Amino acid sequence: xxxxxxxxxxxxxxxxxxxxxxxxxxxxxxxxxxxxxxxxxxxxxxxxxxxxxxxxxxxxxxxxxxxxxxxxxxxxxxxxxxxxxxxxxxxxxxxxxxxxxxxxxxxxxxxxxxxxxxxxxxxxxxxxxxxxxxxxxxxxxxxxxxxxxxxxxxxxxxxxxxxxxxxxxxxxxxxxxxxxxxxxxxxxxxxxxxxxxxxxxxxxxxxxxxxxxxxxxxxxxxxxxxxxxxxxxxxxxx
Numbered sequence: 001x002x003x004x005x006x007x008x009x010x011x012x013x014x015x016x017x018x019x020x021x022x023x024x025x026x027x028x029x030x031x032x033x034x035x036x037x038x039x040x041x042x043x044x045x046x047x048x049x050x051x052x053x054x055x056x057x058x059x060x061x062x063x064x065x066x067x068x069x070x071x072x073x074x075x076x077x078x079x080x081x082x083x084x085x086x087x088x089x090x091x092x093x094x095x096x097x098x099x100x101x102x103x104x105x106x107x108x109x110x111x112x113x114x115x116x117x118x119x120x121x122x123x124x125x126x127x128x129x130x131x132x133x134x135x136x137x138x139x140x141x142x143x144x145x146x147x148x149x150x151x152x153x154x155x156x157x158x159x160x161x162x163x164x165x166x167x168x169x170x171x172x173x174x175x176x177x178x179x180x181x182x183x184x185x186x187x188x189x190x191x192x193x194x195x196x197x198x199x200x201x202x203x204x205x206x207x208x209x210x211x212x213x214x215x216x217x218x219x220x221x222x223x224x225x226x227x228x229x230x231x232x233x234x235x236x237x238x
Contacts, residue, residue, distance in 0.1 A: 002029040009033030070113040070234070072147040102164065102216050105157050107150070107223040113234050120235060139236035146233065150226040157219035164212045167205055174202040 010033050015022045122132050181195040 103220045146230045153223040160216040
């Protein structure tokens with residue numbers, strides 16, 4: 001017998017009584033089962049009757065056993081625009097200008113800690129089991145707070161990087177418009193006011209870029225410091 005589908009799906013097609021005609025083997029091997037008329041998924045009887053253990057109260061980790069991993073992830077909330085940094089075929093000019101020194105983000109977007117590779121034996125230092133359990137609870141709470149703060153720093157850095165990219169796009173657009181207006185102002189001085197406005201806007205964008213770079217570096221420093229704190233306190237989280 002060739003079985004391609006669960007045999008229970010063939011129940012409407014199979015003989016129900018000894019005197020009913022039909023070949024069970026041929027039906028299951030050669031036909032596809034009929035589609036169910038039920039529009040919702042039915043819970044299997046085995047899952048419906050399964051007895052679940054009582055839900056623990058208090059410190060869930062201490063009741064469920066040793067913690068193996070702690071994983072934290074964060075992403076940017078902002079969405080960039082569809083502006084292009086540079087156009088196809090655009091001639092790029094290399095000039096001496098102050099560089100934006102953005103420090104690299106040394107902390108990845110996803111961090112994973114493993115807690116079962118080593119267990120500190122604080123009993124050798126005279127710490128009784130009750131105090132040790134209290135330290136584990138305190139460390140677990142602090143680890144959760146540090147992971148939350150690290151997520152904020154990661155998200156802030158991602159949003160700032162996106163803002164730096166958008167600022168650079170606006171600067172490039174302003175420079176292109178300024179170069180065009182510098183050509184037009186020679187034949188039509190009336191556009192001088194627009195040219196001056198764009199130059200002022202470019203100065204503001206450049207000042208904003210300095211602030212954004214400093215902010216990005218601050219988030220990088222915060223993320224590195226928080227990561228070091230997490231690695232230290234994670235030694236007590238079990």
